Amino acid sequence: MEKERGKYLRKARKVQVYNVIYDTIEVVVSLIAGFSSGSAALIGWGLDSIIEVVSASTLWWRLNGEVKGISEKRVRKRERATLYVIAISFLLVSAFITYDSISKLIAQNPPSWSTAGIVILVISLVVNPILIWYKYRYGKKLDSKELIADSKDTFVCLYQTIAVLGGLLAVRYLDWWWADPVAAFLIVPYALKEGWEAFQNGRKIDV
Template identity: 65%
Template structure:
Protein backbone atom coordinates (compact mmCIF):
# COMPACT_ATOMS: atom_id res chain seq x y z
CA UNK A 1 0.00 0.00 0.00
CA UNK A 2 1.32 3.43 -0.91
CA UNK A 3 2.64 5.36 2.09
CA UNK A 4 0.58 8.48 1.28
CA UNK A 5 -2.68 6.55 0.94
CA UNK A 6 -1.92 4.65 4.14
CA UNK A 7 -1.37 7.91 6.01
CA UNK A 8 -4.62 9.32 4.61
CA UNK A 9 -6.46 6.16 5.65
CA UNK A 10 -5.08 6.48 9.20
CA UNK A 11 -6.18 10.12 9.39
CA UNK A 12 -9.62 9.30 8.01
CA UNK A 13 -10.03 6.45 10.49
CA UNK A 14 -8.99 8.71 13.38
CA UNK A 15 -11.50 11.31 12.16
CA UNK A 16 -14.27 8.71 12.29
CA UNK A 17 -13.27 7.72 15.83
CA UNK A 18 -13.54 11.32 17.01
CA UNK A 19 -16.81 11.64 15.10
CA UNK A 20 -18.27 8.65 16.97
CA UNK A 21 -17.11 10.01 20.35
CA UNK A 22 -18.58 13.48 19.78
CA UNK A 23 -21.85 12.21 18.31
CA UNK A 24 -22.34 9.82 21.22
CA UNK A 25 -22.13 12.78 23.61
CA UNK A 26 -24.45 14.74 21.33
CA UNK A 27 -27.01 11.91 21.32
CA UNK A 28 -27.11 11.62 25.11
CA UNK A 29 -27.43 15.36 25.75
CA UNK A 30 -29.93 16.11 22.96
CA UNK A 31 -32.10 13.09 23.77
CA UNK A 32 -32.36 14.13 27.43
CA UNK A 33 -33.09 17.72 26.36
CA UNK A 34 -35.65 16.63 23.75
CA UNK A 35 -37.58 14.32 26.06
CA UNK A 36 -37.55 16.90 28.88
CA UNK A 37 -38.77 19.69 26.59
CA UNK A 38 -41.15 17.44 24.59
CA UNK A 39 -39.42 18.67 21.42
CA UNK A 40 -39.89 16.52 18.30
CA UNK A 41 -37.15 18.53 16.59
CA UNK A 42 -34.61 17.86 19.35
CA UNK A 43 -35.57 14.18 19.55
CA UNK A 44 -35.34 13.88 15.77
CA UNK A 45 -31.96 15.57 15.91
CA UNK A 46 -30.85 13.07 18.55
CA UNK A 47 -32.01 10.22 16.34
CA UNK A 48 -30.09 11.60 13.38
CA UNK A 49 -27.01 11.81 15.60
CA UNK A 50 -27.56 8.20 16.68
CA UNK A 51 -27.65 7.09 13.07
CA UNK A 52 -24.59 9.20 12.35
CA UNK A 53 -22.78 7.27 15.09
CA UNK A 54 -23.72 4.01 13.37
CA UNK A 55 -22.68 5.18 9.90
CA UNK A 56 -19.42 6.71 11.18
CA UNK A 57 -18.57 3.51 13.07
CA UNK A 58 -19.37 1.38 10.01
CA UNK A 59 -17.24 3.62 7.83
CA UNK A 60 -14.40 3.41 10.34
CA UNK A 61 -14.66 -0.39 10.08
CA UNK A 62 -14.41 -0.16 6.28
CA UNK A 63 -11.35 2.13 6.47
CA UNK A 64 -9.72 -0.08 9.10
CA UNK A 65 -10.11 -3.09 6.82
CA UNK A 66 -8.32 -1.41 3.94
CA UNK A 67 -5.64 -0.12 6.29
CA UNK A 68 -4.99 -3.67 7.47
CA UNK A 69 -4.47 -4.79 3.89
CA UNK A 70 -7.57 -6.89 3.20
CA UNK A 71 -7.94 -7.77 -0.50
CA UNK A 72 -9.72 -5.53 -3.00
CA UNK A 73 -12.88 -7.64 -3.16
CA UNK A 74 -13.32 -7.44 0.61
CA UNK A 75 -12.75 -3.67 0.47
CA UNK A 76 -15.51 -3.42 -2.15
CA UNK A 77 -17.78 -5.53 0.05
CA UNK A 78 -17.18 -3.23 3.01
CA UNK A 79 -17.78 -0.17 0.82
CA UNK A 80 -21.10 -1.66 -0.31
CA UNK A 81 -22.19 -2.53 3.24
CA UNK A 82 -21.22 0.94 4.48
CA UNK A 83 -23.27 2.68 1.79
CA UNK A 84 -26.25 0.44 2.53
CA UNK A 85 -25.97 1.29 6.25
CA UNK A 86 -25.94 5.00 5.39
CA UNK A 87 -28.96 4.57 3.08
CA UNK A 88 -30.94 2.70 5.74
CA UNK A 89 -29.91 5.34 8.29
CA UNK A 90 -31.38 8.14 6.18
CA UNK A 91 -34.57 6.13 5.66
CA UNK A 92 -35.03 5.62 9.41
CA UNK A 93 -34.48 9.34 10.03
CA UNK A 94 -37.19 10.20 7.48
CA UNK A 95 -39.70 7.71 8.95
CA UNK A 96 -39.22 8.73 12.57
CA UNK A 97 -39.19 12.49 11.99
CA UNK A 98 -42.27 12.32 9.73
CA UNK A 99 -44.27 10.25 12.21
CA UNK A 100 -43.26 12.24 15.28
CA UNK A 101 -43.72 15.66 13.68
CA UNK A 102 -47.08 14.93 12.03
CA UNK A 103 -48.39 13.42 15.28
CA UNK A 104 -47.43 16.57 17.20
CA UNK A 105 -48.89 18.85 14.54
CA UNK A 106 -52.22 17.01 14.75
CA UNK A 107 -52.27 17.04 18.55
CA UNK A 108 -50.87 20.61 18.66
CA UNK A 109 -48.30 19.66 21.29
CA UNK A 110 -46.06 22.52 22.35
CA UNK A 111 -42.36 22.13 23.00
CA UNK A 112 -40.84 23.75 26.09
CA UNK A 113 -37.67 25.83 26.27
CA UNK A 114 -34.45 23.84 26.73
CA UNK A 115 -31.21 25.55 27.78
CA UNK A 116 -29.42 22.21 27.53
CA UNK A 117 -30.72 21.83 23.98
CA UNK A 118 -29.58 25.34 23.09
CA UNK A 119 -26.04 24.68 24.34
CA UNK A 120 -25.57 21.39 22.45
CA UNK A 121 -27.01 22.94 19.27
CA UNK A 122 -24.50 25.81 19.42
CA UNK A 123 -21.62 23.41 20.04
CA UNK A 124 -22.78 21.35 17.06
CA UNK A 125 -22.74 24.47 14.88
CA UNK A 126 -19.02 24.72 15.62
CA UNK A 127 -18.03 21.02 15.45
CA UNK A 128 -19.96 19.81 12.41
CA UNK A 129 -18.44 22.19 9.80
CA UNK A 130 -15.00 20.95 10.90
CA UNK A 131 -16.06 17.32 10.50
CA UNK A 132 -17.60 18.03 7.09
CA UNK A 133 -14.43 19.73 5.85
CA UNK A 134 -12.15 16.84 6.78
CA UNK A 135 -14.56 14.12 5.64
CA UNK A 136 -14.78 15.75 2.22
CA UNK A 137 -11.03 16.27 2.15
CA UNK A 138 -10.21 12.62 2.80
CA UNK A 139 -13.21 11.42 0.81
CA UNK A 140 -11.70 13.04 -2.29
CA UNK A 141 -8.14 11.97 -1.45
CA UNK A 142 -9.18 8.33 -0.99
CA UNK A 143 -11.81 8.41 -3.76
CA UNK A 144 -14.32 7.13 -1.19
CA UNK A 145 -18.06 7.49 -2.05
CA UNK A 146 -18.87 6.21 1.45
CA UNK A 147 -16.81 8.92 3.16
CA UNK A 148 -18.32 11.60 0.91
CA UNK A 149 -21.82 10.23 1.67
CA UNK A 150 -20.99 10.36 5.37
CA UNK A 151 -19.94 14.01 4.90
CA UNK A 152 -23.40 14.65 3.46
CA UNK A 153 -24.93 12.92 6.48
CA UNK A 154 -22.98 15.31 8.71
CA UNK A 155 -24.15 18.22 6.54
CA UNK A 156 -27.74 17.12 7.14
CA UNK A 157 -26.98 17.17 10.85
CA UNK A 158 -25.60 20.71 10.47
CA UNK A 159 -28.64 21.81 8.46
CA UNK A 160 -30.91 20.19 10.99
CA UNK A 161 -29.04 21.96 13.78
CA UNK A 162 -29.82 25.35 12.23
CA UNK A 163 -33.46 24.43 11.65
CA UNK A 164 -33.96 22.97 15.14
CA UNK A 165 -32.30 26.01 16.72
CA UNK A 166 -34.60 28.31 14.74
CA UNK A 167 -37.64 26.29 15.81
CA UNK A 168 -36.57 26.37 19.45
CA UNK A 169 -36.16 30.15 19.36
CA UNK A 170 -39.46 30.73 17.53
CA UNK A 171 -41.38 28.65 20.06
CA UNK A 172 -39.78 30.58 22.92
CA UNK A 173 -39.84 34.10 21.48
CA UNK A 174 -43.07 34.13 19.44
CA UNK A 175 -45.01 31.23 20.92
CA UNK A 176 -45.31 29.49 17.54
CA UNK A 177 -46.13 25.98 18.81
CA UNK A 178 -45.99 24.54 15.26
CA UNK A 179 -42.43 25.78 14.61
CA UNK A 180 -40.85 22.80 16.36
CA UNK A 181 -42.48 19.95 14.35
CA UNK A 182 -42.29 21.96 11.12
CA UNK A 183 -38.57 22.51 11.74
CA UNK A 184 -38.14 18.75 12.04
CA UNK A 185 -40.13 18.06 8.85
CA UNK A 186 -37.88 20.34 6.81
CA UNK A 187 -35.14 17.73 7.19
CA UNK A 188 -37.06 14.93 5.47
CA UNK A 189 -36.75 15.82 1.73
CA UNK A 190 -32.99 16.30 1.87
CA UNK A 191 -32.46 13.16 3.95
CA UNK A 192 -34.60 11.11 1.54
CA UNK A 193 -32.61 12.36 -1.45
CA UNK A 194 -29.24 11.53 0.10
CA UNK A 195 -30.47 8.14 1.28
CA UNK A 196 -31.53 7.24 -2.24
CA UNK A 197 -28.17 8.34 -3.64
CA UNK A 198 -26.27 6.19 -1.12
CA UNK A 199 -28.48 3.22 -1.99
CA UNK A 200 -27.90 3.73 -5.73
CA UNK A 201 -24.11 3.92 -5.28
CA UNK A 202 -24.17 0.75 -3.14
CA UNK A 203 -25.96 -1.17 -5.91
CA UNK A 204 -23.33 -0.08 -8.43
CA UNK A 205 -20.49 -1.73 -6.48
CA UNK A 206 -19.81 -5.26 -7.73
CA UNK A 207 -17.57 -7.81 -6.06
CA UNK A 208 -17.01 -11.52 -6.34
CA UNK A 209 -18.28 -13.77 -3.54
CA UNK A 210 -15.64 -16.27 -2.52
Template identity: 50%
Template sequence: MENNRETPNTNDDQTNDTNNVQGIRRGRYVEITSLIYNITEVAISLTAGFATGSSALVSWGVDSIVECNSAAFMIWRLHGEEKGISDREVRKRKKIALSVLSAAFTIAVLFICYEAISKLIGQESASLSWWGIGILLVSLVVNPMLAWGKHYYGKKTDSPSLKYDAIDTMICEYQTIVVLIGIGLVQWQGWWWADPIAALLIVPYVAWEAYEAGRDAWAVDVDQTED
Protein backbone atom coordinates (compact mmCIF):
# COMPACT_ATOMS: atom_id res chain seq x y z
CA MET A 1 0.00 0.00 0.00
CA GLU A 2 1.42 3.41 -1.02
CA ASN A 3 2.27 5.75 1.82
CA ASN A 4 0.61 9.11 1.08
CA ARG A 5 1.69 10.85 4.25
CA GLU A 6 3.29 14.24 3.61
CA THR A 7 6.90 14.69 4.62
CA PRO A 8 8.28 18.03 5.81
CA ASN A 9 9.58 20.10 2.91
CA THR A 10 13.02 21.27 3.93
CA ASN A 11 13.77 22.76 0.52
CA ASP A 12 11.61 25.83 1.22
CA ASP A 13 13.30 26.38 4.57
CA GLN A 14 16.75 26.10 2.99
CA THR A 15 15.74 28.54 0.24
CA ASN A 16 14.42 31.04 2.80
CA ASP A 17 17.62 30.75 4.85
CA THR A 18 19.73 31.30 1.73
CA ASN A 19 17.69 34.35 0.71
CA ASN A 20 17.93 35.76 4.22
CA VAL A 21 21.72 35.35 4.29
CA GLN A 22 21.95 37.03 0.87
CA GLY A 23 19.76 39.87 2.10
CA ILE A 24 21.94 40.33 5.20
CA ARG A 25 25.07 40.30 3.04
CA ARG A 26 23.65 42.96 0.69
CA GLY A 27 22.53 45.01 3.68
CA ARG A 28 26.11 44.81 4.94
CA TYR A 29 27.35 46.04 1.55
CA VAL A 30 25.03 49.05 1.87
CA GLU A 31 26.48 49.76 5.31
CA ILE A 32 30.02 49.48 3.92
CA THR A 33 29.10 52.03 1.23
CA SER A 34 27.59 54.23 3.94
CA LEU A 35 30.79 54.00 6.00
CA ILE A 36 33.01 54.95 3.06
CA TYR A 37 30.79 57.89 2.14
CA ASN A 38 30.52 59.13 5.72
CA ILE A 39 34.31 59.08 6.05
CA THR A 40 34.39 61.31 2.97
CA GLU A 41 31.82 63.61 4.59
CA VAL A 42 33.89 63.85 7.75
CA ALA A 43 37.14 64.67 5.94
CA ILE A 44 35.65 67.40 3.73
CA SER A 45 33.20 68.97 6.20
CA LEU A 46 35.63 69.21 9.12
CA THR A 47 38.43 70.57 6.93
CA ALA A 48 36.12 73.15 5.35
CA GLY A 49 34.38 73.91 8.63
CA PHE A 50 37.53 74.64 10.64
CA ALA A 51 39.07 76.55 7.73
CA THR A 52 36.06 78.86 7.36
CA GLY A 53 34.95 78.97 11.01
CA SER A 54 31.59 77.38 10.24
CA SER A 55 30.05 75.83 13.36
CA ALA A 56 27.30 74.31 11.23
CA LEU A 57 29.76 72.47 8.97
CA VAL A 58 31.89 71.31 11.91
CA SER A 59 28.81 70.07 13.77
CA TRP A 60 27.58 68.28 10.68
CA GLY A 61 30.99 66.66 10.35
CA VAL A 62 30.95 65.56 13.99
CA ASP A 63 27.55 63.96 13.45
CA SER A 64 29.01 62.20 10.41
CA ILE A 65 31.68 60.72 12.71
CA VAL A 66 28.88 59.23 14.78
CA GLU A 67 27.30 57.90 11.61
CA CYS A 68 30.64 56.26 10.76
CA ASN A 69 30.56 54.51 14.13
CA SER A 70 26.98 53.42 13.50
CA ALA A 71 27.84 51.96 10.10
CA ALA A 72 30.96 50.23 11.44
CA PHE A 73 29.04 48.52 14.24
CA MET A 74 26.23 47.56 11.86
CA ILE A 75 28.81 45.95 9.57
CA TRP A 76 30.25 44.05 12.55
CA ARG A 77 26.84 42.89 13.68
CA LEU A 78 25.55 41.93 10.22
CA HIS A 79 28.77 40.04 9.50
CA GLY A 80 28.12 37.96 12.60
CA GLU A 81 24.52 37.26 11.58
CA GLU A 82 25.68 36.32 8.10
CA LYS A 83 28.11 33.82 9.61
CA GLY A 84 25.36 32.32 11.76
CA ILE A 85 26.55 33.31 15.22
CA SER A 86 24.33 32.39 18.18
CA ASP A 87 21.33 34.50 19.19
CA ARG A 88 23.12 35.34 22.43
CA GLU A 89 26.13 36.68 20.53
CA VAL A 90 23.83 38.72 18.26
CA ARG A 91 22.19 40.28 21.32
CA LYS A 92 25.62 40.93 22.86
CA ARG A 93 26.84 42.70 19.73
CA LYS A 94 23.61 44.72 19.61
CA LYS A 95 24.04 45.85 23.24
CA ILE A 96 27.67 46.85 22.68
CA ALA A 97 26.87 48.71 19.46
CA LEU A 98 23.97 50.64 20.98
CA SER A 99 25.96 51.52 24.10
CA VAL A 100 28.88 52.88 22.08
CA LEU A 101 26.51 54.84 19.83
CA SER A 102 24.74 56.38 22.83
CA ALA A 103 28.07 57.54 24.24
CA ALA A 104 29.19 58.86 20.83
CA PHE A 105 25.96 60.81 20.33
CA THR A 106 26.26 62.31 23.83
CA ILE A 107 29.81 63.48 23.16
CA ALA A 108 28.64 64.94 19.83
CA VAL A 109 25.89 66.93 21.60
CA LEU A 110 28.38 68.42 24.07
CA PHE A 111 30.86 69.32 21.33
CA ILE A 112 28.22 70.90 19.06
CA CYS A 113 26.84 72.99 21.93
CA TYR A 114 30.31 74.19 22.89
CA GLU A 115 31.25 75.04 19.30
CA ALA A 116 28.01 76.87 18.49
CA ILE A 117 27.68 78.78 21.78
CA SER A 118 31.32 79.91 21.55
CA LYS A 119 30.64 81.35 18.09
CA LEU A 120 27.48 83.08 19.31
CA ILE A 121 29.29 84.66 22.24
CA GLY A 122 32.22 85.73 20.07
CA GLN A 123 29.89 86.83 17.25
CA GLU A 124 32.17 85.13 14.75
CA SER A 125 31.01 85.02 11.14
CA ALA A 126 31.82 82.05 8.91
CA SER A 127 33.31 82.53 5.46
CA LEU A 128 32.18 80.71 2.33
CA SER A 129 33.47 77.23 1.47
CA TRP A 130 32.52 75.77 -1.90
CA TRP A 131 33.97 72.45 -0.80
CA GLY A 132 31.60 72.46 2.15
CA ILE A 133 28.60 73.41 0.04
CA GLY A 134 29.60 70.78 -2.52
CA ILE A 135 29.64 67.88 -0.04
CA LEU A 136 26.32 69.07 1.42
CA LEU A 137 24.72 69.08 -2.04
CA VAL A 138 26.11 65.62 -2.83
CA SER A 139 24.71 64.35 0.47
CA LEU A 140 21.25 65.57 -0.48
CA VAL A 141 21.33 62.96 -3.25
CA VAL A 142 23.38 60.18 -1.64
CA ASN A 143 21.63 59.96 1.76
CA PRO A 144 18.16 59.08 0.40
CA MET A 145 19.74 56.35 -1.74
CA LEU A 146 21.55 54.87 1.27
CA ALA A 147 18.41 55.13 3.40
CA TRP A 148 16.38 53.30 0.74
CA GLY A 149 18.94 50.48 0.58
CA LYS A 150 19.02 50.07 4.36
CA HIS A 151 15.22 50.09 4.61
CA TYR A 152 14.80 47.70 1.67
CA TYR A 153 17.16 45.04 3.02
CA GLY A 154 15.98 45.66 6.57
CA LYS A 155 12.43 44.86 5.46
CA LYS A 156 13.55 41.93 3.33
CA THR A 157 15.49 40.31 6.20
CA ASP A 158 13.15 41.48 8.97
CA SER A 159 16.03 43.41 10.54
CA PRO A 160 14.83 46.27 12.81
CA SER A 161 18.42 47.54 13.11
CA LEU A 162 18.77 48.15 9.38
CA LYS A 163 15.39 49.88 9.21
CA TYR A 164 16.30 51.98 12.26
CA ASP A 165 19.59 52.96 10.62
CA ALA A 166 17.64 54.01 7.51
CA ILE A 167 15.70 56.48 9.67
CA ASP A 168 18.98 57.82 11.07
CA THR A 169 20.23 58.41 7.54
CA MET A 170 17.10 60.41 6.67
CA ILE A 171 17.61 62.49 9.83
CA CYS A 172 21.04 63.30 8.37
CA GLU A 173 19.20 64.52 5.28
CA TYR A 174 17.25 66.97 7.46
CA GLN A 175 20.46 68.12 9.10
CA THR A 176 22.04 68.67 5.69
CA ILE A 177 19.18 70.94 4.65
CA VAL A 178 19.42 72.90 7.92
CA VAL A 179 23.17 73.45 7.50
CA LEU A 180 22.74 74.56 3.88
CA ILE A 181 20.09 77.08 4.90
CA GLY A 182 22.32 78.37 7.71
CA ILE A 183 25.30 78.85 5.39
CA GLY A 184 23.07 80.48 2.77
CA LEU A 185 21.69 83.00 5.27
CA VAL A 186 25.21 83.93 6.39
CA GLN A 187 26.53 84.44 2.87
CA TRP A 188 23.55 86.05 1.16
CA GLN A 189 21.78 87.84 4.00
CA GLY A 190 24.75 88.63 6.23
CA TRP A 191 23.16 86.97 9.26
CA TRP A 192 26.33 85.85 11.06
CA TRP A 193 24.31 84.14 13.80
CA ALA A 194 22.52 81.82 11.35
CA ASP A 195 25.53 79.49 11.17
CA PRO A 196 25.79 78.64 14.91
CA ILE A 197 21.99 78.56 15.19
CA ALA A 198 21.91 75.97 12.37
CA ALA A 199 24.41 73.93 14.38
CA LEU A 200 22.23 74.14 17.50
CA LEU A 201 19.19 72.99 15.51
CA ILE A 202 21.01 69.68 14.99
CA VAL A 203 21.34 69.14 18.76
CA PRO A 204 17.77 67.97 19.61
CA TYR A 205 17.94 65.17 17.04
CA VAL A 206 21.41 64.03 18.09
CA ALA A 207 20.35 64.15 21.76
CA TRP A 208 17.26 62.08 20.97
CA GLU A 209 19.42 59.53 19.18
CA ALA A 210 21.67 59.34 22.26
CA TYR A 211 18.66 58.73 24.49
CA GLU A 212 17.08 56.12 22.23
CA ALA A 213 20.32 54.22 21.70
CA GLY A 214 20.97 54.17 25.45
CA ARG A 215 17.41 53.07 26.22
CA ASP A 216 17.54 50.30 23.64
CA ALA A 217 20.94 49.13 24.91
CA TRP A 218 19.56 48.95 28.46
CA ALA A 219 16.57 46.92 27.24
CA VAL A 220 18.72 44.23 25.58
CA ASP A 221 18.93 41.13 27.78
CA VAL A 222 21.94 39.18 26.53
CA ASP A 223 21.00 36.07 28.52
CA GLN A 224 17.28 36.03 27.75
CA THR A 225 15.79 32.60 27.12
CA GLU A 226 13.40 31.72 24.33
CA ASP A 227 9.81 30.94 25.34
Protein backbone atom coordinates (compact mmCIF):
# COMPACT_ATOMS: atom_id res chain seq x y z
CA MET A 1 0.00 0.00 0.00
CA GLU A 2 2.81 2.42 0.92
CA LYS A 3 4.61 1.64 -2.32
CA GLU A 4 1.47 2.38 -4.34
CA ARG A 5 0.87 5.62 -2.45
CA GLY A 6 4.44 6.67 -3.14
CA LYS A 7 3.92 6.03 -6.85
CA TYR A 8 0.80 8.23 -6.97
CA LEU A 9 2.48 10.93 -4.90
CA ARG A 10 5.33 11.17 -7.39
CA LYS A 11 2.89 11.27 -10.30
CA ALA A 12 0.78 13.96 -8.63
CA ARG A 13 3.95 15.96 -7.92
CA LYS A 14 4.92 15.76 -11.59
CA VAL A 15 1.47 17.03 -12.64
CA GLN A 16 1.99 20.08 -10.44
CA VAL A 17 5.31 20.79 -12.16
CA TYR A 18 3.61 20.69 -15.57
CA ASN A 19 0.85 22.88 -14.16
CA VAL A 20 3.31 25.54 -13.00
CA ILE A 21 5.17 25.57 -16.33
CA TYR A 22 2.02 25.91 -18.43
CA ASP A 23 0.35 28.47 -16.17
CA THR A 24 3.49 30.62 -16.25
CA ILE A 25 3.14 30.72 -20.04
CA GLU A 26 -0.55 31.62 -19.61
CA VAL A 27 0.35 34.48 -17.28
CA VAL A 28 2.88 36.05 -19.64
CA VAL A 29 0.78 35.77 -22.81
CA SER A 30 -2.60 36.67 -21.32
CA LEU A 31 -1.41 39.71 -19.34
CA ILE A 32 0.50 41.13 -22.30
CA ALA A 33 -2.51 40.53 -24.54
CA GLY A 34 -4.96 41.79 -21.92
CA PHE A 35 -3.23 45.08 -21.18
CA SER A 36 -2.49 45.65 -24.88
CA SER A 37 -6.13 45.15 -25.88
CA GLY A 38 -7.74 46.59 -22.74
CA SER A 39 -9.63 43.36 -22.03
CA ALA A 40 -10.84 43.05 -18.43
CA ALA A 41 -11.58 39.38 -19.02
CA LEU A 42 -8.10 38.58 -20.33
CA ILE A 43 -6.42 40.50 -17.50
CA GLY A 44 -8.61 38.75 -14.92
CA TRP A 45 -7.84 35.42 -16.54
CA GLY A 46 -4.12 36.17 -16.45
CA LEU A 47 -4.27 37.08 -12.76
CA ASP A 48 -6.16 33.86 -12.09
CA SER A 49 -3.27 32.06 -13.78
CA ILE A 50 -0.85 33.74 -11.35
CA ILE A 51 -2.93 32.37 -8.50
CA GLU A 52 -2.83 28.96 -10.19
CA VAL A 53 0.97 29.12 -10.24
CA VAL A 54 1.07 29.95 -6.53
CA SER A 55 -1.48 27.25 -5.70
CA ALA A 56 0.24 24.57 -7.79
CA SER A 57 3.66 25.48 -6.36
CA THR A 58 2.33 25.25 -2.80
CA LEU A 59 0.73 21.90 -3.55
CA TRP A 60 3.99 20.64 -5.07
CA TRP A 61 5.71 21.65 -1.80
CA ARG A 62 3.17 19.64 0.20
CA LEU A 63 3.44 16.55 -2.05
CA ASN A 64 7.22 16.74 -2.18
CA GLY A 65 7.34 16.77 1.61
CA GLU A 66 5.50 13.47 1.82
CA VAL A 67 7.60 11.96 -0.96
CA LYS A 68 10.73 12.95 1.00
CA GLY A 69 9.36 11.22 4.10
CA ILE A 70 8.64 14.12 6.45
CA SER A 71 6.58 13.38 9.57
CA GLU A 72 2.81 12.94 9.42
CA LYS A 73 2.35 16.06 11.54
CA ARG A 74 4.38 18.16 9.10
CA VAL A 75 2.41 16.69 6.20
CA ARG A 76 -0.83 17.76 7.87
CA LYS A 77 0.57 21.25 8.42
CA ARG A 78 1.46 21.47 4.74
CA GLU A 79 -2.00 20.19 3.79
CA ARG A 80 -3.63 22.91 5.84
CA ALA A 81 -1.32 25.60 4.50
CA THR A 82 -2.01 24.47 0.93
CA LEU A 83 -5.78 24.63 1.42
CA TYR A 84 -5.48 28.10 2.94
CA VAL A 85 -3.38 29.28 -0.01
CA ILE A 86 -6.01 27.93 -2.41
CA ALA A 87 -8.78 29.67 -0.43
CA ILE A 88 -6.94 33.01 -0.40
CA SER A 89 -6.22 32.58 -4.11
CA PHE A 90 -9.92 32.29 -4.91
CA LEU A 91 -10.70 35.36 -2.78
CA LEU A 92 -8.04 37.56 -4.40
CA VAL A 93 -9.09 36.59 -7.92
CA SER A 94 -12.76 37.23 -7.09
CA ALA A 95 -11.99 40.66 -5.62
CA PHE A 96 -9.94 41.81 -8.59
CA ILE A 97 -12.34 40.48 -11.23
CA THR A 98 -15.28 42.17 -9.48
CA TYR A 99 -13.48 45.53 -9.32
CA ASP A 100 -12.14 45.40 -12.88
CA SER A 101 -15.40 44.20 -14.41
CA ILE A 102 -17.49 46.89 -12.72
CA SER A 103 -14.95 49.55 -13.75
CA LYS A 104 -15.11 48.42 -17.38
CA LEU A 105 -18.92 48.34 -17.34
CA ILE A 106 -19.06 51.88 -16.00
CA ALA A 107 -16.50 53.14 -18.52
CA GLN A 108 -18.24 51.30 -21.40
CA ASN A 109 -14.89 50.84 -23.07
CA PRO A 110 -14.79 47.72 -25.31
CA PRO A 111 -11.48 45.86 -25.67
CA SER A 112 -9.52 45.65 -28.87
CA TRP A 113 -9.12 42.34 -30.71
CA SER A 114 -6.23 40.17 -29.49
CA THR A 115 -5.08 37.26 -31.65
CA ALA A 116 -2.51 36.21 -29.05
CA GLY A 117 -5.23 36.21 -26.40
CA ILE A 118 -7.51 34.03 -28.51
CA VAL A 119 -4.71 31.56 -29.26
CA ILE A 120 -3.74 31.04 -25.59
CA LEU A 121 -7.41 30.68 -24.63
CA VAL A 122 -7.96 27.96 -27.24
CA ILE A 123 -4.81 26.10 -26.16
CA SER A 124 -6.01 26.26 -22.55
CA LEU A 125 -9.30 24.66 -23.55
CA VAL A 126 -7.23 21.59 -24.39
CA VAL A 127 -4.63 21.68 -21.60
CA ASN A 128 -6.81 22.46 -18.58
CA PRO A 129 -9.20 19.48 -18.87
CA ILE A 130 -6.15 17.19 -18.91
CA LEU A 131 -4.76 18.80 -15.75
CA ILE A 132 -8.16 18.63 -14.05
CA TRP A 133 -8.53 14.92 -14.82
CA TYR A 134 -5.11 13.98 -13.44
CA LYS A 135 -5.40 16.18 -10.33
CA TYR A 136 -8.83 14.80 -9.47
CA ARG A 137 -7.76 11.22 -10.20
CA TYR A 138 -4.67 11.40 -7.98
CA GLY A 139 -6.63 13.35 -5.38
CA LYS A 140 -9.05 10.44 -5.11
CA LYS A 141 -6.26 7.85 -5.11
CA LEU A 142 -4.43 9.67 -2.31
CA ASP A 143 -7.55 10.82 -0.47
CA SER A 144 -6.13 14.33 -0.77
CA LYS A 145 -8.57 17.21 -0.15
CA GLU A 146 -6.00 19.72 -1.32
CA LEU A 147 -5.44 17.97 -4.68
CA ILE A 148 -9.19 17.78 -5.25
CA ALA A 149 -9.51 21.46 -4.27
CA ASP A 150 -6.73 22.31 -6.72
CA SER A 151 -8.54 20.40 -9.47
CA LYS A 152 -11.56 22.64 -8.77
CA ASP A 153 -9.28 25.67 -8.93
CA THR A 154 -8.19 24.54 -12.40
CA PHE A 155 -11.85 23.95 -13.31
CA VAL A 156 -12.52 27.57 -12.38
CA CYS A 157 -9.76 28.51 -14.81
CA LEU A 158 -11.36 26.33 -17.51
CA TYR A 159 -14.80 27.84 -16.89
CA GLN A 160 -13.32 31.31 -17.04
CA THR A 161 -11.47 30.40 -20.24
CA ILE A 162 -14.76 29.54 -21.92
CA ALA A 163 -16.41 32.72 -20.60
CA VAL A 164 -13.52 34.96 -21.66
CA LEU A 165 -13.31 33.41 -25.12
CA GLY A 166 -17.07 33.79 -25.59
CA GLY A 167 -16.91 37.37 -24.41
CA LEU A 168 -14.10 38.34 -26.78
CA LEU A 169 -15.85 36.72 -29.72
CA ALA A 170 -19.10 38.49 -28.81
CA VAL A 171 -17.33 41.85 -28.75
CA ARG A 172 -15.69 41.13 -32.07
CA TYR A 173 -18.58 39.69 -34.07
CA LEU A 174 -21.73 40.92 -32.29
CA ASP A 175 -20.42 44.31 -31.12
CA TRP A 176 -21.53 43.59 -27.55
CA TRP A 177 -19.18 45.97 -25.70
CA TRP A 178 -20.43 44.71 -22.33
CA ALA A 179 -19.71 41.03 -23.04
CA ASP A 180 -16.06 41.19 -21.97
CA PRO A 181 -16.54 42.44 -18.37
CA VAL A 182 -19.68 40.33 -17.94
CA ALA A 183 -17.76 37.24 -19.07
CA ALA A 184 -15.11 37.98 -16.46
CA PHE A 185 -17.69 38.58 -13.73
CA LEU A 186 -19.44 35.22 -14.30
CA ILE A 187 -16.63 33.38 -12.54
CA VAL A 188 -16.94 35.19 -9.20
CA PRO A 189 -19.79 33.24 -7.50
CA TYR A 190 -18.21 29.86 -8.24
CA ALA A 191 -14.75 31.03 -7.19
CA LEU A 192 -16.05 32.34 -3.86
CA LYS A 193 -17.91 29.10 -3.19
CA GLU A 194 -14.86 26.94 -3.85
CA GLY A 195 -12.61 29.27 -1.87
CA TRP A 196 -14.88 28.98 1.16
CA GLU A 197 -14.94 25.19 0.82
CA ALA A 198 -11.12 25.04 0.70
CA PHE A 199 -10.92 27.26 3.79
CA GLN A 200 -13.37 25.06 5.69
CA ASN A 201 -11.47 21.92 4.76
CA GLY A 202 -8.25 23.53 5.97
CA ARG A 203 -9.80 24.32 9.34
CA LYS A 204 -10.82 20.67 9.77
CA ILE A 205 -7.23 19.42 9.59
CA ASP A 206 -5.88 18.72 13.07
CA VAL A 207 -2.19 19.55 13.46
